[in-house]
Amino acid sequence: MQLRGQELFSHHQDRVQQLLDQIASRQKIVDDQPQEETPFASLMTEGIGRVNAHQLDSQDLVEQLLSGGDVNQAEVFTSVQKADMSFRLLVQIRNKLMQAYEELNSIRV
Numbered sequence: 001m002q003l004r005g006q007e008l009f010s011h012h013q014d015r016v017q018q019l020l021d022q023i024a025s026r027q028k029i030v031d032d033q034p035q036e037e038t039p040f041a042s043l044m045t046e047g048i049g050r051v052n053a054h055q056l057d058s059q060d061l062v063e064q065l066l067s068g069g070d071v072n073q074a075e076v077f078t079s080v081q082k083a084d085m086s087f088r089l090l091v092q093i094r095n096k097l098m099q100a101y102e103e104l105n106s107i108r109v
Contacts, residue, residue, distance in 0.1 A: 016055055016087060019094065020048065047093075051086045058083035 058079045064071045 013055055013059065015091075016052060019090065020052075023048070048090065051083075051090045054079075054083040054086045 058076075061071055061076045061079045065073065065076045
């Protein structure tokens with residue numbers, strides 16, 4: 001049980017880092033053009049920050065549980081599930097955005 005939680009968290013942490021790296025590489029292309037930050041961009045940045053915070057909170061609670069800290073198992077489970085759900089939502093949002101981007105690119109003018 002304890003090892004599974006650690007593996008799950010590690011997997012999610014790696015995936016979040018991959019997504020952040022993808023976003024950063026795409027952001028470099030956009031940064032070459034001077035423009036103001038749009039409300040959509042700030043909303044996405046804030047959302048990614050929240051997902052990251054959920055992941056970090058979950059990792060902290062799992063580490064406390066594994067080290068024998070005074071942590072409720074239900075609280076740890078809830079935190080891991082919350083982090084997992086928020087990450088899945090982020091991935092789905094990214095997938096929909098990529099799908100919309102590809103559709104726009106395929107439109108012939």
